[in-house]
Amino acid sequence: MSLPPLLSWVLIIAGVWSLLVWPPFLRRVLKDPRAKDESGKYTRFLMVHFMLVSISMILGLATAVIGVRSLIGG
Known part of the structure; x- marks a missing residue:
């Protein structure tokens, strides 16, 4: 997958954000x-x-992985 590095970093940051905010x-x-x-x-x-939370974290992880893979050219 080929994305400009800036977009790859946006995906990584968005993914990490989800993984940090939801827990x-x-x-x-x-x-x-009420629980x-x-x-x-x-x-x-x-x-x-x-x-x-589960779905958001799964999507956040997927987003971060896509960003990393596009950044390293995998």
């Missing part, structure tokens, strides 16, 4: 009282946010 968000969601019901079971609130 603290998930930790806050896990501490939120579990009265009996301690996980709620839909938690599951929706867990899926949001």
Whole structure:
């Protein structure tokens, strides 16, 4: 894949940003009282946010990998 180096760096930075920003968000969601019901079971609130974070991190990793591969010419 051939991209200009600047665009490769944009992809790398965007990917790393996603990998850094989402885990603290998930930790806050896990501490939120809406994450579990009265009996301690996980709620839909938690599951929706867990899926949001998971998908965002997978896409962030893919974005960073594409940026690195395009930068090194792989």
